[in-house]
Amino acid sequence: xxxxxxxxxxxxxxxxxxxxxxxxxxxxxxxxxxxxxxxxxxxxxxxxxxxxxxxxxxxxxxxxxxxxxxxxxxxxxxxxxxxxxxxxxxxxxxxxxxxxxxxxxxxxxxxxxxxxxxxxxxxxxxxxxxxxxxxxxxxxxxxxxxxxxxxxxxxxxxxxxxxxxxxxxxxxxxxxxxxxxxxxxxxxxxxxxxxxxxxxxxxxxxxxxxxxxxxxxxxxxxxxxxxxxxxxxxxxxxxxxxxxxxxxxxxxxxxxxxxxxxxxxxxxxxxxxxxxxxxxxxxxxxxxxxxxxxxxxxxxxxxxxxxxxxxxxxxxxxxxxxxxxxxxxxxxxxxxxxxxxxxxxxxxxxxxxxxxxxxxxxxxxxxxxxxxxxxxxxxxxxxxxxxxxxxxxxxxxxxxxxxxxxxxxxxx
Numbered sequence: 001x002x003x004x005x006x007x008x009x010x011x012x013x014x015x016x017x018x019x020x021x022x023x024x025x026x027x028x029x030x031x032x033x034x035x036x037x038x039x040x041x042x043x044x045x046x047x048x049x050x051x052x053x054x055x056x057x058x059x060x061x062x063x064x065x066x067x068x069x070x071x072x073x074x075x076x077x078x079x080x081x082x083x084x085x086x087x088x089x090x091x092x093x094x095x096x097x098x099x100x101x102x103x104x105x106x107x108x109x110x111x112x113x114x115x116x117x118x119x120x121x122x123x124x125x126x127x128x129x130x131x132x133x134x135x136x137x138x139x140x141x142x143x144x145x146x147x148x149x150x151x152x153x154x155x156x157x158x159x160x161x162x163x164x165x166x167x168x169x170x171x172x173x174x175x176x177x178x179x180x181x182x183x184x185x186x187x188x189x190x191x192x193x194x195x196x197x198x199x200x201x202x203x204x205x206x207x208x209x210x211x212x213x214x215x216x217x218x219x220x221x222x223x224x225x226x227x228x229x230x231x232x233x234x235x236x237x238x239x240x241x242x243x244x245x246x247x248x249x250x251x252x253x254x255x256x257x258x259x260x261x262x263x264x265x266x267x268x269x270x271x272x273x274x275x276x277x278x279x280x281x282x283x284x285x286x287x288x289x290x291x292x293x294x295x296x297x298x299x300x301x302x303x304x305x306x307x308x309x310x311x312x313x314x315x316x317x318x319x320x321x322x323x324x325x326x327x328x329x330x331x332x333x334x335x336x337x338x339x340x341x342x343x344x345x346x347x348x349x350x351x352x353x354x355x356x357x358x359x360x361x362x363x364x365x366x367x368x369x370x371x372x373x374x375x376x377x378x379x380x381x382x383x384x385x386x387x388x389x390x391x392x393x394x395x396x397x398x399x400x401x402x403x404x405x406x407x408x409x410x411x412x
Contacts, residue, residue, distance in 0.1 A: 001025040001052075006061035013262060014097045018059055021094040024087045025052055031081035031091070036344045036362055037074050045071045048081040048091050055098035064102045072099050074358070076351055077213065078311035078344040083318070092316070093258070096213070103215045119350045120214045124206040124223070129178040145356070148391035156181035157405075160192035167197045169234055169242045171227070171249055174206035176383045183383065186405035187245045187280060193408055194290040196283075199239065203230035207249040212259075213349055221263075224256050228269050235272065242273065245280045245401060247382040248349060251316035253277045279319055280401060281381065284326035291408065292330060299331040299407050306375030307334050307400065308366065308389065310382040311344045323381060323400055330404065334379075337369035347388035363392045371395075379403055 003022045009015030031048040032038045038047035045054065051071060058064050072095065079092045108116070122128060135142070135150040142150060168191065172184055188198040204227045212220030231242060244250030257274035260266045307324055314320045327334045346352055346362030367389060370378055378393070379400040380386050390397040 001027060001056065003056055004060055006059065008061075009059050014101070015059065018055065018094055018097045021090045022052065022056055022059075024089045025049075026087050027052075028086065030084050030086060031089075034080045034084045034342060036076055036078060036080070036346075037358065039343070040358055040361055041074075043071075046074055048075075048089075051075055051095060051098070052089075052091070055094060055101075058098065058101055058105075064105050066106060069102050069106045069108070072102055074355060076311070076344050076346070076348040078348060079315040080311060080342060080344065083315045083342070096217070100215050100217060115354070116214050119353060120211045120216050120219065123210050123350070124174045128175060132175075132178040149353070149387070151179050151387055151390060154180065154182055156185045157189065159185050160189050160198075162192055162197070164192070164195050164197040166195055167199055167234075167239045169231055169239050170198045170200050171204055171207060171242070171244060171246075171253065172200050173246050173249055173383065174210065176246055179387060180383055180399070182402055183245055183399045186399070186402045187243070189409060190287070190291070190401055190405050191243070191283075193294050194287045196240075198243070199234055201230040201234065207252045209248060209252040209349065212252070221259060224253075224260060224270070225263075225266055227253075228256070228266060228273055231273065232269065235276065239276075241278045241283070242276045243278055243280055243283065245381070245399065246384075247279055247310045247313035247317065247319075248384055250277060250279045251312040254317060279313060279317060279381070281313070281319060281322045281326070284322060288326050288329050291404065294408055295330065296408075299333070301331070301333045303333060303377075304373050304375040305332050305334045305400075305403060306370045306373045306378040306395075307336050308345060308370060308378060308380045308385060309336065309341065310380055310385045311348070313381050314342065327400060327404070330407075332403065332407075335373050335375070337366070338372055339369045340365070341369070345385050345389055347382075347384040349384060352384075352388050359388070360392070363388055367392050377403060 001022045003019050005015050005019060027049055029049050035047045044050040054068050054071060075095055077092060081091050136153040139147055139150050176183055191198050206223050208220035208223040254274050254277045257271035260270035324334045344362055345366040346359035352359035378389060378395055378397045381400060386397050386399060
């Protein structure tokens with residue numbers, strides 16, 4: 001797609017980056033067929049091709065409006081379009097650039113600014129955990145909309161104390177320790193059973209995705225640099241990998257090298273961090289033989305384990321089928337939804353708060369397809385998907401590693 005950049009974007013980092021992405025787009029429209037918001041709304045401007053045109057117009061000097069902002073806001077950034085695109089258009093990076101430019105030019109109303117500030121500062125704050133505990137204490141009294149965002153409290157289980165020669169780093173995350181603490185401890189127990197020790201440097205915090213995708217890109221990158229500093233001594237000491245058990249964090253950390261490529265102090269370190277980062281499922285080929293020996297009995301094959309692959313796993317990281325294959329190798333009866341398994345559940349980071357109507361429509365659509373499996377449990381690989389799906393069903397929704405942990409050690 002030929003683009004004539006406006007003077008303000010000529011010879012700038014983001015202008016050149018956006019133009020390189022736009023040049024790949026042949027406006028074929030294949031992406032619209034797999035875009036969740038286009039499926040719901042049927043509006044060309046609520047599909048990737050339409051949003052690409054809007055961003056192109058802004059880069060060529062057109063003045064964006066609130067309508068431009070609205071159509072970009074409605075994008076889930078699920079990156080399903082990247083899986084579909086035959087030309088390799090890097091839509092995710094383009095929409096980050098487009099949103100940042102539009103937000104600089106179009107002022108948001110005060111209530112929107114306040115909500116976005118509360119999300120980017122609150123979710124990544126040390127006060128989030130006590131606030132979540134308070135919310136869980138008064139959960140029965142909360143209105144349904146708030147109750148959906150406050151999961152019932154569950155115990156974390158015991159953290160393993162054994163030491164191993166094989167060590168991996170793990171990011172605890174910003175919301176996961178408060179909302180679903182057993183995911184991290186279950187990960188540590190499963191890896192311990194396979195002979196790997198999990199190290200969690202306390203100085204590492206939010207991966208940076210929340211702030212970055214709410215257009216506080218400087219704040220997000222500051223969090224990325226802090227994590228690199230926290231991890232670096234262990235990296236130099238020879239840890240095997242940086243393990244992510246939240247695919248939303250994983251896709252972000254794998255992009256540190258890209259996002260910090262122009263930072264002379266951090267570019268090389270960021271590339272090293274990205275190269276070391278692995279989604280937990282990427283360890284399964286090595287873990288399965290070890291774990292199979294530790295299982296006290298074969299999992300009940302009549303118990304269907306539904307699996308929802310998060311967009312950040314199957315589209316962002318292009319990791320498809322691994323969880324299902326390797327859990328089946330362990331004896332679990334894992335099944336994915338018979339229809340639209342590639343579509344987003346509507347969680348998408350803070351999307352379910354900022355766009356609750358469409359998020360709920362996508363959630364219910366996803367749960368309808370998963371319900372056809374008649375699962376005893378629904379599993380996923382990202383805390384946002386797990387919490388969002390659980391708000392619409394009585395079927396337990398858990399991280400897949402918790403199911404493996406329970407088969408190894410019993411309930412937490």
